[in-house]
Amino acid sequence: MNSFTWIPGQGPDAVALARLRDFFRRPSKPMGEAWFMGETRRMFPELMGVLDELSAQQLVSPLEEIATGALSFGPEDEWREWFHYLLPRLIPRAHERFVHQVLELLATALFAFYPDGLEAGPYRQFREDVLATLGRCPMDSACWPDGLLDVERVLNPTRVPSIGLWGWDEPKGPLSASMFLCLKYLRPSDINGWLASVFQIDEPHWRAGVMAWLLGAHEVLKGLVLHPCKFDRCYPPIDWDWSHALTGSYLDVDGSERFRGDFIPKPNRDAALAAVRDYFDEKIMLEWIESLAREPEVAAATDALPLWLLQAYKPNDLAGS
Numbered sequence: 001m002n003s004f005t006w007i008p009g010q011g012p013d014a015v016a017l018a019r020l021r022d023f024f025r026r027p028s029k030p031m032g033e034a035w036f037m038g039e040t041r042r043m044f045p046e047l048m049g050v051l052d053e054l055s056a057q058q059l060v061s062p063l064e065e066i067a068t069g070a071l072s073f074g075p076e077d078e079w080r081e082w083f084h085y086l087l088p089r090l091i092p093r094a095h096e097r098f099v100h101q102v103l104e105l106l107a108t109a110l111f112a113f114y115p116d117g118l119e120a121g122p123y124r125q126f127r128e129d130v131l132a133t134l135g136r137c138p139m140d141s142a143c144w145p146d147g148l149l150d151v152e153r154v155l156n157p158t159r160v161p162s163i164g165l166w167g168w169d170e171p172k173g174p175l176s177a178s179m180f181l182c183l184k185y186l187r188p189s190d191i192n193g194w195l196a197s198v199f200q201i202d203e204p205h206w207r208a209g210v211m212a213w214l215l216g217a218h219e220v221l222k223g224l225v226l227h228p229c230k231f232d233r234c235y236p237p238i239d240w241d242w243s244h245a246l247t248g249s250y251l252d253v254d255g256s257e258r259f260r261g262d263f264i265p266k267p268n269r270d271a272a273l274a275a276v277r278d279y280f281d282e283k284i285m286l287e288w289i290e291s292l293a294r295e296p297e298v299a300a301a302t303d304a305l306p307l308w309l310l311q312a313y314k315p316n317d318l319a320g321s
Helices: 014-023 056-073 077-093 102-113 126-139 174-185 188-200 204-216 228-233 266-279 282-292 296-301 305-312
Strands: 249-251 257-260
Touching: 014 077, 014 126, 056 077, 056 102, 056 249, 077 102, 077 126, 102 126, 102 174, 126 174, 174 188, 174 204, 174 266, 188 266, 204 282, 204 296, 204 305, 282 296, 282 305
Parallel strands: none
Antiparallel strands: 249 257
16 A cells, blocks of 8 residues: 555545445345354345435444444354445445444444454455545545634534534544544554654644544553443543444354454554654644734633643653553
């Protein structure tokens, strides 16, 4: 893969998306729910029809079954086939929302099926195609209309009516899922260039969200929190839909353990820590503070974050990580 970057307006790659769609055809049988106790199992025959006619609510429900089914009972062929079929067809709708964004469940399901990397994917270019499509969703042109960030599509949409401020200190949801997806599946040598592109986006709302995520993910990058099921100890919050089900132990269909390991491989953690440490200094942080000041509401809500970030990411972070 050529250097992987995030550039506003350059979202999912059309060629990669077409290749995913062409490789994964619709399964011949409807999929069913993962959790059923009685004689009747809920099925999802609507997926056999035109997906574009289904609402976000109708899409989220089977995605939950796919993700939780694979995590709880192993990667059954039924859920694996339907996930691969749905993935490229729902990426264009990744920012649609029913409580949570479709993107979040696509990421959780991907982590469930590929906990140890994408290299063993169904075809040679699978890793590159997933990164070039699902991995670039935050840069979709729909997220940056006229070059301006659509806050509700990309960042946590929480708003506190009593004070009239967005919850900039909560980077959970689609931003966090996307950041971890790239951090997990990029090669260590690609981490620095990707994060450099993330940091170069000079948009106040974006930079507020990125700072908050870096602070929330600090203990993850240091190897103190190894799995998303423990993200509840991280602040600012960096969880996303069903991330709590990612425990670090992944079962095979026969009940045996197919993989146990860190959510973010150590070489990737170390590369990210080095990138953040090398990029941020007092001069750069002053530039970011000036950027945030262009939006007084954002600056007021994040006034403590710059100093907190500088204190958290010190050169000795890499020691013993």
